[in-house]
Amino acid sequence: MFEIEIFTKEGFKDSRGEHVLSKISEVEIKGITKVDYASVYIIDGDINKTEAKTIASELLSDKITEKFEISSNSDSKKSKSSVIEVLYKKGVTDTVSESVIKAIKDLGITKEVRVKTGHKYYLHGNISKTVLDKIAVKLLANTLVQEYKIK
């Protein structure tokens, strides 16, 4: 299983991260200095690292403005910032994943894959778990259909 994260490259405006930061200040939460946004694609199936890299570079990221990071389930990632990950709950149709599966086949990778899509928000600053929960529920996740994890 590979987790592919897509970030905006340095030097380009991370509109989504900035938008979330401004929403956080609107609800009067203080102490957060920056938010970095990453879209997340979890790809499960019989694909190897080279194929995961092709999917990330040719399909999931924009060559001009974005960069990607690939981790497999054996990797343990440590981040200096607090991370809120938002994914669909089990049983909720993930329409983007269906498009990604089709597009992977268009790329010429015909192996069966399962895909989950989501969002990661890297919050920089001094933030308590209670505040992270508040941000997740109030601003980032629709808890009717999505679940979130704080990492």
Place this chain on the structure above:
Amino acid sequence: MKKVKALILKTAGTNCDYETQTAFELCGAAADVVHINSLVEKKNKIFEYDILVFPGGFSYGDDIASGKILANEIKNKLGDKVKKFSLSGKPVIGICNGFQVLVKMGLLPDPELFEQTSTLYYNDSDKFECRWTYFKIEKKIRNESSCIWTKNLPDVITLPVAHGEGKFISINDKLLEELNKNNQIVFRYSTKDGKTPQYPLTPNGSVEQIAGICNTKGNVFGLMPHPERYVLALQHPSREGFDGKYGWGKIILQNAVDFVK
């Protein structure tokens, strides 16, 4: 006289196909809306047409990024045919989502290279921006650019935009210099009197207010605004138009039809 034939390529999520078909018909063309699956089945059908159109919409729901999945599909399944069509000099246009498809598969700015060297990224506002705005077509562009789509237009025109990802960015400054030098930047967002605009008249934060570019030959053209939404004065909020009944979009599409004739 031979009827000019336009192929309007649609897929799941395309939603400007019939409006674009009607606009081309108004310009005297016979326009067919063709689903990508049927074109993939009969690839050479593309060469039965004189004009190739990538219309606006939300192909594949804008999943991953606007135009990305369709660009990937076309490049992998029809790439050689689309490239050959473009290099033949026949008119090709990508409107809004179609423009995103053209740059993401690399047909613009250089169909010969056919590699992505620019992009249309999220609007600076991180919002979907939908309004009428103005576009500057510099005199130099009209006189020196080889773009067949922008002939006979005045200095400034108005057209509607509707997009969430329209911020034009080139891979580096060198490419931007070349686009300028070759007069490939044919549309820039502007004020009503042709000056550099502020938001919201520039809806996305595009580099150098770029709203539309063409290849050096001038037959492949991509633009964020929707010419098909302003072919009749009736489509304008104040019913403005030229000759009492047409919109500026008609001139753009008519240019391609007349070019083929």
